[in-house]
Amino acid sequence: MASLPASTQQLAITAFGEANTLQLQTSVLPEPQDDQVMVAVDFSSVNPIDAKTRAGLGWAAAQNQNNLPWVPGYDIAGHVAAVGDNVTHLVVGERVSGFIGFPLEGGAYSQYVNVAAADLSILPDNVSLQAAASLPLAGQTAWQALDKVKVNANDRVLILAGAGGVGHIAVQLAVAKQAQVFATGSADNQAFIEQLGATAIDYRQGELMEQVEPVDVLIDLMGGEVGLAALAAVKPGGRVVTIPTITADQVCQQAEALGLRAEGMLVSPNIEQNNAMLEMIAQGQLSVEVAVTYPLAEGVKAHQHIESGRTRGKVLLAVSNT
Numbered sequence: 001m002a003s004l005p006a007s008t009q010q011l012a013i014t015a016f017g018e019a020n021t022l023q024l025q026t027s028v029l030p031e032p033q034d035d036q037v038m039v040a041v042d043f044s045s046v047n048p049i050d051a052k053t054r055a056g057l058g059w060a061a062a063q064n065q066n067n068l069p070w071v072p073g074y075d076i077a078g079h080v081a082a083v084g085d086n087v088t089h090l091v092v093g094e095r096v097s098g099f100i101g102f103p104l105e106g107g108a109y110s111q112y113v114n115v116a117a118a119d120l121s122i123l124p125d126n127v128s129l130q131a132a133a134s135l136p137l138a139g140q141t142a143w144q145a146l147d148k149v150k151v152n153a154n155d156r157v158l159i160l161a162g163a164g165g166v167g168h169i170a171v172q173l174a175v176a177k178q179a180q181v182f183a184t185g186s187a188d189n190q191a192f193i194e195q196l197g198a199t200a201i202d203y204r205q206g207e208l209m210e211q212v213e214p215v216d217v218l219i220d221l222m223g224g225e226v227g228l229a230a231l232a233a234v235k236p237g238g239r240v241v242t243i244p245t246i247t248a249d250q251v252c253q254q255a256e257a258l259g260l261r262a263e264g265m266l267v268s269p270n271i272e273q274n275n276a277m278l279e280m281i282a283q284g285q286l287s288v289e290v291a292v293t294y295p296l297a298e299g300v301k302a303h304q305h306i307e308s309g310r311t312r313g314k315v316l317l318a319v320s321n322t
């Protein structure tokens with residue numbers, strides 16, 4: 001292990017506030033422990049939770065308020081740089097991806113990171129590092145949301161924000177289950193949503209209940225007023241999962257008052273789900289859209305992009321060329 005890097009570049013939240021509180025830093029990098037792998041990260045992805053935490057909102061921010069600078073990010077794809085003594089199924093140079101440090105540790109905005117070998121997926125040959133970095137948090141959220149509301153063949157499923165990071169994967173997974181899928185987006189995203197296999201609904205063209213017959217299932221990726229308004233489009237007794245945690249209680253209470261079954265959720269890292277979706281990508285059954293890629297050093301722009309609320313697919317950070 002003599003040639004391993006002793007330090008790593010990272011992009012850290014130095015104080016809670018605007019995106020420009022993100023700054024590059026250099027940190028000491030220990031050798032991987034026996035059950036760990038050191039990953040040379042090629043790409044990390046940016047999720048809305050990263051920006052919310054940077055702004056000082058939510059649980060990860062509360063738990064880390066006395067722990068700044070703190071390195072955000074949960075999605076990595078890269079190459080194995082070194083393996084710990086107990087690791088037998090991964091070799092140096094292998095392409096891997098993972099959903100790491102969720103929710104309190106983060107750490108994916110790093111050139112190198114030590115990760116439990118058990119948390120890493122091996123990439124199929126024809127899956128790009130960009131797709132693999134886009135997938136973990138967003139894909140597992142989409143998968144677990146569909147599981148929560150038990151999406152089945154022939155269910156009529158309405159997905160709010162069907163063009164976003166989670167939404168564009170949720171649409172494809174629901175279509176793969178042979179559900180009848182409706183998804184909201186702006187005029188700019190109608191063709192994209194249709195191409196994913198859903199009926200696109202332009203949320204600026206009037207109330208959803210006037211644009212779609214009542215649905216069995218609502219997957220709410222917006223929350224707040226948008227999520228509350230969408231409840232009117234669900235059949236009596238229908239199932240609702242509301243994903244943004246900050247408004248989940250409010251949406252669930254109103255849903256229950258309307259006679260719907262509603263739950264919030266917090267995604268939980270699951271390597272089997274990651275492996276299954278990587279295989280779907282390899283087989284051409286799932287695709288991941290990358291809206292834009294910024295170098296790690298331009299993470300400020302990446303956060304501003306995700307905070308626009310207009311991302312189609314995912315925002316990536318190119319880490320290795322920092």
Ligand SMILES: NC(=O)c1ccc[n+]([C@@H]2O[C@H](COP(=O)([O-])OP(=O)(O)OC[C@H]3O[C@@H](n4cnc5c(N)ncnc54)[C@H](OP(=O)(O)O)[C@@H]3O)[C@@H](O)[C@H]2O)c1
Pocket residue numbers: 047048049137138141160161162163164165166167184185186187188189203221222226243244245265266267306309310311312313
């Ligand atoms: N609880 C959990 O474990 C968990 C996990 C993952 C994500 N989340 C949360 O889930 C939410 C979605 O995450 P994400 O990564 O998918 O976000 P995202 O990628 O930032 O979503 C962007 C999308 O939202 C769409 N959008 C904006 N306003 C809309 C509206 N009024 N109606 C319909 N679509 C609209 C945009 O489409 P247009 O440009 O066409 O408007 C854009 O494509 C975030 O709040 C995130 O924090 C929670």
